[in-house]
Amino acid sequence: MTSHAAASSTSRTLAIVLRLGGATLSMFAMLYQLFAIHIPAGYSVVNFFVYFTNLSNIMISVVFVVSAIRLINGRTDPSSTDVAIRGGIVVYIAFVGLVFNTLLTDADLGDLLPWVNGIMHFLLPVLGIVDWILWPPRRRLPLSVVGWWMIWPAFYAIFSVVRGAIDGFYPYPFFNPAASGGYGGVALLCLAMVVGFLVLAFGVRAIGNWLSARRWQDEAEETPEDTVAGLA
Template sequence: MKKAIAPQLLLLLITLVAWFSIAAQFSISIPILLAKGMTYGEAVWRMFGYLTILTNVLLAVCCTLLLLKPDSTPGRFFSRPGVLTAMTLYIIIVGLGYNLLLRNHAPFTGLHRLSDEGLHTVVPLLFVLYWLLFSAKSGLQAKDSLLWLIYPLAYFAMAMVRGGLSGFYPYPFLNVIQLGYPRVMANAAMLLMGFFLIAMALVAIARYRRQDLAID
């Protein structure tokens, strides 16, 4: 009985922290963007220019469906070993990227600090724990790592197109105006390699544990 309850409780905790942190981030940032002359639609569009927001919203939807509608078509999709492992990869990158590269650029306090820690530290740690302990891991192969790279590649392409049209680049290491295309492309290549290496590590962990070692 305890084994059946444990994953649900962890999913509930991740879901609550994720949605709270996302809502808090929007409640803080949208008024600031509106004060700069943006429309509400432009402000929301700007928020979804951040990999952190995109990934946390996607993960929050995933956990909500696994918690409330696991037998629905979307719920079955998100429960696939490959999808859950991809989600784990993406949220690890969000956590590592912020804590290794961006933390010193964001000396936030109060609710903003709470939201930032939720999105970049608490949710990543909790979801990795969920994946390690409760996610099915059968059938994962090294070639899956290449498929999982579509998401960061698509994000990079979107960031470059948006930046070229508006001059807005969500992260300093992607800022073509300040760094130039050669440096940004080199940064992107290094980050993509990081994605791939972490993906391969997750596949190796999954092979070690196997589905029969996951806690149902």
Template sequence: MNLTLSPAAKTATIAITLAALGTLLLQTAVDVSSGQKLGASLWIQARFFTNLMILAVALIFALTWRRGAWPGASLPAALTVWIVLVGVIYHALLAADHDPEGWDVLVNIFQHTAIPLAVLGTWALLAPKAGLGWRDAVIWLGCPIGYAAYAILRGLLDGAFPYFFLNPVKSGWLGVGLYVIGIGVLFLVTGLLLVALARVLARR
């Protein structure tokens, strides 16, 4: 399996890296300009799966570009599942109650639409796919399940939950459990679909 980045992949990975970093910096600038301390802004951002996945995109794509090679087939595919579902879950569950203003509109577009689509397109057209198996989709669940545990524990400690479906005060523990199971199934099914698509594309 050739992991060396093509010229197109080099361009895509650095462009997505800059877009992801720019999005995080703009979000921080908006927070600080509204009166938040820098440390408080970063701490709050670290509560959200969206921001953590945007950071993961920036770091993994930056390292990929720097090395000039993909880190195997599994990690880019996993990152694609995670960031695409950031957009899907936002538009399905959260967008109706979210009304960004000013620069937050641009941040929102990049976080939940532009970057997920760019990562998906880059994976589909440029990333390695040979060797992906069904087991990979199960392994990829570690990220969202680990995040859910982190977010709930953090919320119990400081009283601030990032999403209503992880808030036992609003949704109850049964509701939170059902949401976590449902989202876990969504991540698993999406991962399995991506593996199936990878197998089709790898044969071409």
């Protein structure tokens, strides 16, 4: 085995460990919070899975598990769709981490356990970003993916406002007209959220394309047969 092949093997192993480890920690933390704290306190299970943090943790965990399994099975060529989905979910989990750790550091966490909070609001966002940087996408992301990535946050905001108006539950106060100065205030806050997502989306795409061009082109020029494959 050449030194480059050995490095590729080490990189593959590290990717598998990071992804499976991150997914395991995230799901354990979420399920522990749900079954040990949330349900015994009489909270709604449905409402538990309406929080953007929980949904984003589930998404990144699925991406981590699927990509790790592909690595284990020797899958070598992720599709453009695979790459686009991964990039979008990196945007969502990064948004969770950035917003919580900059704007909500003094927020009342209620019954949320501190160690669960640390895993879901800090560790998984960091792992998602680190994973994107260490193993950038193998395919170039077109500008159009930014628009596709914005569909989920837009749908989530509309769903949260409409559902809250129907049953009174808002996952976050900025979706609640009573706490945001009416629907005009909600609209302004949602607009600010969209701007934040757009900035992150353009950033994730730019970083992914730049790192992808550098890493995979360099490795292909050295020893094409030894490159770390399947890292969507």
